[in-house]
Amino acid sequence: MPKRLVRIAEKTGRATVMGVAEIGYGAYLFGESLFWLIMGKRRRQPVRLRAVMAEAMEFGVRAIPIVAVLSSTVGAMLAIQGIHTLKTFGAESRVTFGVALSVVREFAPLITGIVVAGRSGSALAARLGTMRINQEIDALHVMGIDPVRFLVAPALFAMLIMLPLLTLLADFVALTGAGLYIGVQLGMDMPAYWDRVIEALSTDDLGHGLGKSAIFAVLITLVGVVNGSLVEGGAEGVGKATTRSVVHAISAIVVTDMLFAFILTR
Amino acid sequence: MTMNALPPPENRTKVVEIKDLVTHYGDRMILKGISLDILENEIMVIMGGSGSGKSTLLNHLLGLLKPSSGTVRILGQDINAISEVEKTRLRTRMGVAFQGGALFSSMTVGDNIMLPLKEHTELDESTMSIMARLKMEVVKLSGFENLKPSELSGGMIKRAALARAIVMDPRLLFCDEPSAGLDPVVSAAIDELIISLRDAMGMSIVVVTHELESAFRIADRICVLDRGDILMVDTVEAVRNSSNERIQNLLNRRLEEATLDPDDYMRRLTIGI
The missing domain is CATH 3.40.50.300 (P-loop containing nucleotide triphosphate hydrolases)
Known part of the structure; x- marks a missing residue:
């Protein structure tokens, strides 16, 4: 029995050390990426705008349809639940207030983050993992091209721009979805609905949501990159890293979201 | 020899x-x-x-x-x-030709070979293109610059890797x-x-x-x-x-x-x- 306990303790310890090391590696990559974004030009090794644009296209523009579909659904869902719940108090007309706040502060950043983590976090991990296995990362090193500058910085920069923009889009689409249902149910016309939405929201709320999405952007990119660049063991390793990166990124997003709510919303 | x-x-x-x-x-x-x-x-x-x-x-x-x-x-x-x-x-x-080529799969062969020039020189696009073609001529791979690495045979991949390795005229x-x-x-x-x-x-x-x-x-x-x-x-x-x-x-x-x-x-x- 004690032997088994020792083994469990050993395993837990090793996993903890690994986890801490990975977080440290993520932080290092973040610092390096910022370094190249700022100092690259001076070192005559700039982060290429074309690479950033390509990543932005992939992470952001191509995610628009799925983000739109999901956020309009979530918006309508919130309106349905809101009206249903508030009916108990005879306060259906207050639904706009609740929907507007919960979409902008919580649901839009969260849904967008989860969708992008599933789409692009996994893709990043798979791409970097494959490159590592094919010695393409080594090839970059020996060509004197820093892989962080060449691969990580553009992805991080693109994600930092695109995720808040997607979140803004999700805000609008979700509120429209909610508005359509509320309009029909409560006989409210759209201009009146938007008036109430704008009344309910402050720039603070908008900033809260978008700020969170920027943090999610960093989390998704770093989790994908860390998992991808630690791939070992061929194609199977790439598959594992991909799965791992989605699970880790979504967990990180949800936990961060809760922490945000805890610190800033009470 | x-x-x-x-x-x-x-x-x-x-x-x-x-x-x-x-x-x-x-x-x-x-x-x-x-x-x-x-x-x-x-x-x-x-x-x-x-x-x-x-x-x-x-x-x-x-x-x-x-x-x-x-x-x-x-x-x-x-x-x-x-x-x-x-x-x-x-x-x-220095130039390196890796065993599996290590060509970047998202880029064409020509872009792969030009990459070191793009990153380390200030040459204009057409000059780089000519230099890349010159090296492709050396490794006898002319005419394949627009293909992706996945479209090449094993021998051609080695040639392309060699061309990329020598594009900067290494010692x-x-x-x-x-x-x-x-x-x-x-x-x-x-x-x-x-x-x-x-x-x-x-x-x-x-x-x-x-x-x-x-x-x-x-x-x-x-x-x-x-x-x-x-x-x-x-x-x-x-x-x-x-x-x-x-x-x-x-x-x-x-x-x-x-x-x-x-x-x-x-x-x-x-x-x-």
């Missing part, structure tokens, strides 16, 4: 100097304190079976691994002691298993190409391989690596005629494989069917 036109070895510049190199993976010692000089304008073949430490040695030469102890000097600079900026500059003077070229996984004809063509690169462009070339035939064909000198030790460094003739038992074992094991009896082979495959 002879070095008649060259000055005697003692007068030639050392492009690579390895001194007492020791490496560990965990507790296991991979390289056991090896020393090796590689001279200007020679083709040095580092030969050994799997587990001999030759891939580890290559990674040290490329500055991808830090040694436990010992030094590696490339073109006069200690690759583990210089700053990142100096290392980048040094790396523009030092590394080739990892250039003939592995190729049929004998294509393999011989790649060997010819490596020799012609040395002759035409005056490069020093380090080839890491386990293929005896290829090693004997291209080498000026061979470094025989076995279980982390250098058994000998000498000319093809000397290695062939060596009386060292471990070297003879290494040579004969390959030859046994090569002189396989086809009838016996068929019989073994079809036994019991």
Whole structure:
């Protein structure tokens, strides 16, 4: 029995050390990426705008349809639940207030983050993992091209721009979805609905949501990159890293979201 | 393949100097304190079976691994002691053709070959394109610049990797298993190409391989690596005629494989069917 306990303790310890090391590696990559974004030009090794644009296209523009579909659904869902719940108090007309706040502060950043983590976090991990296995990362090193500058910085920069923009889009689409249902149910016309939405929201709320999405952007990119660049063991390793990166990124997003709510919303 | 036109070895510049190199993976010692000089304008073949430490040695030469102890000097600079900026500059003077090519799958062959130029020079697009085509001509791959690496055959991938490795006109070229996984004809063509690169462009070339035939064909000198030790460094003739038992074992094991009896082979495959 004690032997088994020792083994469990050993395993837990090793996993903890690994986890801490990975977080440290993520932080290092973040610092390096910022370094190249700022100092690259001076070192005559700039982060290429074309690479950033390509990543932005992939992470952001191509995610628009799925983000739109999901956020309009979530918006309508919130309106349905809101009206249903508030009916108990005879306060259906207050639904706009609740929907507007919960979409902008919580649901839009969260849904967008989860969708992008599933789409692009996994893709990043798979791409970097494959490159590592094919010695393409080594090839970059020996060509004197820093892989962080060449691969990580553009992805991080693109994600930092695109995720808040997607979140803004999700805000609008979700509120429209909610508005359509509320309009029909409560006989409210759209201009009146938007008036109430704008009344309910402050720039603070908008900033809260978008700020969170920027943090999610960093989390998704770093989790994908860390998992991808630690791939070992061929194609199977790439598959594992991909799965791992989605699970880790979504967990990180949800936990961060809760922490945000805890610190800033009470 | 002879070095008649060259000055005697003692007068030639050392492009690579390895001194007492020791490496560990965990507790296991991979390289056991090896020393090796590689001279200007020679083709040095580092030969050994799997587990001999030759891939580890290559990674040290490329500055991808830090040694436990010992030094590696490339073109006069200690690759583990210089700053990142100096290392980048040094790396523009060396080229590497990886075993699997390590071409970037998202880019065309032409873009792959142009990449070092794009990243390290301020040349305009058309000049870079011409330079890339020039190198593709050298490796006999003209006309394939718009294909993706996935559309190339094994031999063509090796050629493209060589073209990318020489696009900056390096003084030092590394080739990892250039003939592995190729049929004998294509393999011989790649060997010819490596020799012609040395002759035409005056490069020093380090080839890491386990293929005896290829090693004997291209080498000026061979470094025989076995279980982390250098058994000998000498000319093809000397290695062939060596009386060292471990070297003879290494040579004969390959030859046994090569002189396989086809009838016996068929019989073994079809036994019991």
